[in-house]
Amino acid sequence: MSVHKTSALLLFAAACIPSVVALAASTYQHALANYANVFVDPNYVIGKNYSNTTFDAQQTILRWANDSAQGGPWSVTTKQYLAPSGDKHDYTSFAVYSWADCSHVGNTTQLTPEQIWKTCPYVTIDGKLNPEADAIPNADDFDSLANAVLYNGLAWGITGSSTYATLVATYIKAWFLDADTFMNPNLNYAQMQRGPGQNGTHTGVLDLKAMAKIASGILVLRDGKAQEWTSDIDKGFVGWINNYIGWLHTSPLALKEKSSTNNHGSYYFTQLAALQVMVGDIAGAKGTINEYLGGTLILGLGINGFTVLMTASQPLESSRTRPFHYRAYNLAAMITTARIADYISLSPSVWTKTTSAGSTITSALSFSMSHLGDATSDTEKQELYPLVASVAAGVGDANNTYSKFLSHNDGSRYITDPTFFWSQPLSDLGYVAASNQTRSVTTSAAHGVSTGTSGGKKGGGNGSTKEGTNGSEHSASVRVGMSSVVGVVVTAALLL
Ligand SMILES: *[C@@H]1O[C@H](CO)[C@@H](O)[C@H](O)[C@H]1NC(C)=O
Ligand SMILES: *[C@@H]1O[C@H](CO)[C@@H](O)[C@H](O)[C@H]1NC(C)=O
Ligand SMILES: *[C@@H]1O[C@H](CO)[C@@H](O)[C@H](O)[C@H]1NC(C)=O
Ligand SMILES: *[C@@H]1O[C@H](CO)[C@@H](O)[C@H](O)[C@H]1NC(C)=O
Ligand SMILES: *[C@@H]1O[C@H](CO)[C@@H](O)[C@H](O)[C@H]1NC(C)=O
Ligand SMILES: *[C@@H]1O[C@H](CO)[C@@H](O)[C@H](O)[C@H]1NC(C)=O
Ligand SMILES: *[C@@H]1O[C@H](CO)[C@@H](O)[C@H](O)[C@H]1NC(C)=O
Ligand SMILES: *[C@@H]1O[C@H](CO)[C@@H](O)[C@H](O)[C@H]1NC(C)=O
Ligand SMILES: *[C@@H]1O[C@H](CO)[C@@H](O)[C@H](O)[C@H]1NC(C)=O
Numbered sequence: 263m264s265v266h267k268t269s270a271l272l273l274f275a276a277a278c279i280p281s282v283v284a285l286a287a288s289t290y291q292h293a294l295a296n297y298a299n300v301f302v303d304p305n306y307v308i309g310k311n312y313s314n315t316t317f318d319a320q321q322t323i324l325r326w327a328n329d330s331a332q333g334g335p336w337s338v339t340t341k342q343y344l345a346p347s348g349d350k351h352d353y354t355s356f357a358v359y360s361w362a363d364c365s366h367v368g369n370t371t372q373l374t375p376e377q378i379w380k381t382c383p384y385v386t387i388d389g390k391l392n393p394e395a396d397a398i399p400n401a402d403d404f405d406s407l408a409n410a411v412l413y414n415g416l417a418w419g420i421t422g423s424s425t426y427a428t429l430v431a432t433y434i435k436a437w438f439l440d441a442d443t444f445m446n447p448n449l450n451y452a453q454m455q456r457g458p459g460q461n462g463t464h465t466g467v468l469d470l471k472a473m474a475k476i477a478s479g480i481l482v483l484r485d486g487k488a489q490e491w492t493s494d495i496d497k498g499f500v501g502w503i504n505n506y507i508g509w510l511h512t513s514p515l516a517l518k519e520k521s522s523t524n525n526h527g528s529y530y531f532t533q534l535a536a537l538q539v540m541v542g543d544i545a546g547a548k549g550t551i552n553e554y555l556g557g558t559l560i561l562g563l564g565i566n567g568f569t570v571l572m573t574a575s576q577p578l579e580s581s582r583t584r585p586f587h588y589r590a591y592n593l594a595a596m597i598t599t600a601r602i603a604d605y606i607s608l609s610p611s612v613w614t615k616t617t618s619a620g621s622t623i624t625s626a627l628s629f630s631m632s633h634l635g636d637a638t639s640d641t642e643k644q645e646l647y648p649l650v651a652s653v654a655a656g657v658g659d660a661n662n663t664y665s666k667f668l669s670h671n672d673g674s675r676y677i678t679d680p681t682f683f684w685s686q687p688l689s690d691l692g693y694v695a696a697s698n699q700t701r702s703v704t705t706s707a708a709h710g711v712s713t714g715t716s717g718g719k720k721g722g723g724n725g726s727t728k729e730g731t732n733g734s735e736h737s738a739s740v741r742v743g744m745s746s747v748v749g750v751v752v753t754a755a756l757l758l
Contacts, residue, residue, distance in 0.1 A: 292322050292678050294329045296405055297648055298594035299532060300412060301474040301601040302684040304481035307419035312683070315690040319683035320420050326680060327417035330410040331429050335436035336403040337443035343398050345451035346460050353404075353445050355469055356395040357453040360384040384455040389584065394456070401452075401469050407437055408472035413680070415479025419486055427490035430479055439498045447506035448513065464518035464526075467510070471529040474536040474598045481540070500541050507537050525588065528554070528595035535602050544606050551603050555615050586636040590645040593630065596623050597652050604656065613657045627653050631667055647672050648681035655685035665689040 312320070338353045345352040362382040364373060373381065379394075395401075411430050418426035436443050452466020480499070483491040510516045510533075520530045531554035538547035600612035600623060616622050630646055637643040647668055654664035665688055668676040674693045676682060682690075 292325075292675065294326045294409070295644065296409060297681075298591050298645065299471060299474050299529070299598040300478060300648075300681075300684075301536065301598045301605070302412070302416065302478040302482075303601070303605050304419075304478065304485045305605075306684065306686075307416060307482045308486045310420075313686050315677065315694045316683045316686065317694070318678040319680055322678050323413055323416050323420065323680045323683060326409070327413040327426055327429075330406065330413045333406060334410050334429070335433045335443075336407045337436050337440075338400050338403070338445040339443050340403065341398050341400060345454075347451065349446065351444060351446045352451050353400050353449055353469070354398050354451045355401040355453055355466060356392070356398060357384070357386070357455050357463055357465065358391050358395040359386050359388055360395075360455045361387050361390065361392050362456065379456045380458065380460075382457055384457040386455075404437075404470060405472060407433055408475040411479035412475040413479075415482040416680070416683075418488055419482040424490060427483055427488040430483055431490045431492070431495055434476075434480070434499055435495060438502045439495070444502075447502055448509040449515065450513070452515075462515055464515045464522070467516055467519035467533070468526055468529050471533050471595070473533045473540075474602065477536040477540045477602075503537050503541050507534070507541070510534055510537070525592035525595060528592050528599070532595045532599045532602070535599060539602060539606065547602065547606055548608050551599055551608055551612065554599065555612065584638060584642070586630070586633060586638065587642050587645060589626070589630045589633075590642075590649060593623070593626055593649050594645075596626070597649055597656070600656055601652065613653075624653060624657055634671065643671065647676060648679065648685075651676065651679070651681045651685035651688055654688045659688060662689050662691065665691050669693075 339350045341350070341354060343354065344350055345354040361384060362378045363385045364378060364382040366383075367373075367381050369377075369381075410433055414426040414429045414433075417423070418430070438444055449462055449466050449469065451462045452469045453463045454460050454466070455463060480491075482488075484496060510520075510530075516530070519526055521527065522530065531550055535547045535550045535554075538544070538550060596612075603612040613623055627649060631650065634643060634646070637646075650664050650668055659665055665676075669691050677690045677693050682688060
């Protein structure tokens with residue numbers, strides 16, 4: 263069974279943000295999360311017709327734009343360990359659940375680490391992370407890049423501030439285009455298992471799953487005509503993507519990943535569709551999504567050698583070491599695909615696509631919502647909330663079922679999450695005192711300085727949240743936040 267990949271917990275030292283005003287206290291407490299995947303409709307962002315209730319979510323996006331940019335630009339060439347090719351431009355990572363098995367190599371003395379890495383076959387132990395994988399930062403760096411492109415692209419769309427667009431352009435050039443630092447357009451050495459004959463494995467294709475986040479940021483800049491996104495960069499990036507799409511269509515590793523029947527298959531198709539959208543191949547993207555709907559989603563979910571039809575419990579994810587996480591993880595791919603499909607007007611809608619076993623994305627989500635108790639931590643629970651918000655926006659929220667679930671479990675935090683911004687319409691359930699708001703973020707200077715005002719909240723459905731519940735408390739919190747905020751970036755543990 264295939265598995266893999268975690269992202270590290272990143273802690274960043276105090277980020278001083280003296281000039282930022284009017285950030286709600288909750289914004290500071292809402293640390294950057296590395297969501298499994300996201301696609302944001304660029305037309306929504308560029309249209310600037312945002313609900314007044316999304317003000318705090320917009321503020322969080324500006325904050326995360328800044329936080330996610332710490333450490334950039336990134337490049338695959340930043341690593342000590344080279345792929346067997348010896349080419350620093352080859353993306354390289356180790357399979358995270360892969361462990362040396364030296365029991366049959368016949369050594370008579372203890373082996374050195376180097377001997378172990380080259381001599382002992384490696385075997386997969388699902389859910390058991392091998393810290394050796396940390397030796398190569400390419401995978402975590404791509405995740406950082408994707409978040410930075412997503413949030414800075416959105417922040418440019420919201421504020422028009424050149425700072426954000428410049429960062430996106432710089433980061434894309436560094437990872438994909440610049441002569442010294444570009445990545446070769448293939449994943450021949452992704453999620454390598456150490457041992458004899460080291461080579462990439464098909465599961466490594468998952469390492470670039472966050473292309474949908476990159477697409478979101480890039481499309482906002484391109485369609486919004488950001489001058490920092492030059493035609494040279496655009497052409498160069500499109501050329502790179504077309505080469506990489508060729509690899510995804512032909513490499514034996516990529517094709518094996520494509521035929522995976524669990525989340526790996528789901529992410530292959532999401533990634534490919536996002537790439538096709540970025541190069542303007544809408545017909546190709548539609549074909550990719552239709553192939554997914556007709557294959558992996560409907561028939562492919564096999565377990566223990568038996569082929570079963572997809573049911574709401576997602577049996578191939580439920581059988582994993584952390585079923586709640588894996589169900590949410592696969593859902594994130596399906597939901598991202600549904601959002602891309604909406605953007606390119608695929609008909610009929612992915613949201614209502616029903617598998618032969620009678621399941622839909624919404625029934626799979628309902629199953630996960632009713633099994634919140636399976637989550638092993640609050641962080642794991644929070645993997646589900648953005649998905650609930652996205653589905654609410656995708657299929658509607660009759661009787662506020664989804665918004666009430668979010669409020670009940672996450673308090674008013676959910677309206678400060680970036681997801682709330684791009685998952686409209688979704689009710690704020692009265693958390694926002696709309697009558698007292700000028701609820702739109704404006705920018706007066708570089709660095710995303712906000713001159714918007716975040717007014718008082720009225721008590722919502724859950725009084726136990728950390729959010730200020732009256733105007734004066736809110737103002738006090740802002741002062742506290744401005745003098746003491748520490749930019750803590752926590753990436754959710756994304757094990758797949
Ligand atoms: C983040 O914001 C601070 C304060 O405005 C600014 O000094 C810093 O340059 C920003 N970082 C990035 C990467 O934009
Ligand atoms: C703005 O969005 C609202 C719904 O939030 C919609 O009713 C209205 O027609 C939109 N206006 C424009 C100009 O698109
Ligand atoms: C061979 O090396 C491995 C790894 O160092 C060690 O665990 C194992 O005990 C060694 N076997 C023998 C028979 O020395
Ligand atoms: C690694 O894979 C490539 C194809 O992707 C193949 O040409 C090469 O022979 C493989 N190397 C080993 C050592 O298996
Ligand atoms: C919403 O509530 C109405 C009235 O109680 C009920 O008939 C309907 O089934 C509910 N819809 C959903 C989607 O829960
Ligand atoms: C309020 O939210 C907190 C988490 O933010 C949760 O622990 C608590 O159960 C919620 N209370 C109610 C009444 O929903
Ligand atoms: C949103 O804000 C505008 C401008 O302040 C205001 O005119 C409008 O009434 C608000 N809408 C809602 C639904 O609160
Ligand atoms: C709106 O909020 C501001 C502070 O954020 C406050 O000074 C003002 O009195 C409030 N107005 C109303 C009508 O509540
Ligand atoms: C409002 O905020 C002030 C200042 O933090 C606090 O003293 C007061 O108790 C709060 N009132 C309510 C009703 O929460």
